[in-house]
Every structure is written in C-alpha cells, then in structure tokens.
Amino acid sequence: MSETPPDRLSSNPNSPFYxxxxxxxxxxxxxxxxxxxxxxxxxxxxxxxxLVAGKALDRQGNPMTIKLKGVVAPYFQSGDAAES
Structure with missing residues (x-):
C-alpha cells in the first residue's frame, strides 16, 4: 500500500470511491x-x-452532508496518534 492517501475517498459503502x-x-x-x-x-x-451535518438524515436514511471548498490535506494516522 502506498504512503499517500488516495486523491478521493468516501466512507459511504455505496460510493464508488469507498x-x-x-x-x-x-x-x-x-x-x-x-x-x-x-x-x-x-x-x-x-x-x-x-462533512456530516449533525444527526439529520435524508429520505434514504443517510446522514445529511454539506460540501465545503478549500485546501484538503489527507494523511495516514499513525498508531501513536490514534491512541492519544
């Protein structure tokens, strides 16, 4: 696996970018x-x-999201950072 995260990633299992x-x-x-x-x-x-917008859900039961534009910098979390 590479050391850089993918250009596009989704946490929704129904997405092609999951x-x-x-x-x-x-x-x-x-x-x-x-x-x-x-x-x-x-x-x-x-x-x-x-970004997930609170606890609101759409008609299909998926969380409501808002789209924001700006500078995005993904990184892989190390084991130490996840524990603290």
Whole structure:
C-alpha cells in the first residue's frame, strides 16, 4: 500500500470511491489547516470535503452532508496518534 492517501475517498459503502482497506488503516483530514473528524468524503484535486451535518438524515436514511471548498490535506494516522 502506498504512503499517500488516495486523491478521493468516501466512507459511504455505496460510493464508488469507498475503500475499506484504506479506511481501516486510518485517514485523517486537514481542511484549511484544521483537523476535521466528521468528513464523509473528500477530493484533493477538486479541493472539497463533505462533512456530516449533525444527526439529520435524508429520505434514504443517510446522514445529511454539506460540501465545503478549500485546501484538503489527507494523511495516514499513525498508531501513536490514534491512541492519544
């Protein structure tokens, strides 16, 4: 597996950009210099993230998301950072 996260990744199993192996490894997201923990999907090349918006659900029962544009910097979380 490469040392850089993919350009686009989704945590939704119905998405074509879902990759369970990468998600199990642990991916962190820096969005405009701030760490985000509620990211549902991101795209580095297009510069956007989809964030889960509270507990609201759409008609199909999926979490509602909002799309924000900015600088996206994904990284693999190390074992030490996940524990602290």
């Amino acid at each position: 990759d369970e192996a990468v998600l199990m490894r642990g991916v962190g997201i820096l969005f405009n210099g701030q760490e985000k923990t509620n990211v549902d999907e991101y795209c580095v090349s297009e510069g956007w993230v989809r």
